[in-house]
Amino acid sequence: MQNNWFTKQFWAATVERAIKTFAQSMAALLTTSAVGLFEIDWLNFLSISAVATIASVLTSVVSGSMTGGETSVTRAELIATPAVVTALKETDENKTDEKVPETAEPESEVETTVTV
Secondary structure: OOOOOOOHHHHHHHHHHHHHHHHHHHHHHHHHOOOOHHHOOHHHHHHHHHHHHHHHHHHHHHHHHHHOOOOOOOOOOOOOOHHHHHHHHHHHHHHHHOOOOOOOOOOOOOOOOOOO
16 A cells, blocks of 8 residues: 655645634634633633644544545545546546437326315
């Protein structure tokens, strides 16, 4: 299994995920706290979000070791390598080449009666 931890794509995906995790955890803390904006313990909120961000980075690194360099264990999130981009383009081209069959006349409406 090839280890791609040192690729630009891996770290770009990892950093993007870490930033999203930080923002989501800050949003969750801000919306669930019942205090005013000036009463918030910002140091505590930043500390909690930093721990969540570190966990996100560690998750990506562990996933990378299990999958050979992808940031997602389930491979639901693909890193856009040249091979992936080419495969996606080919898939899109094949979809546009398919012709949609013309349908016959629309089916007649069927009346339904409900008795109560």
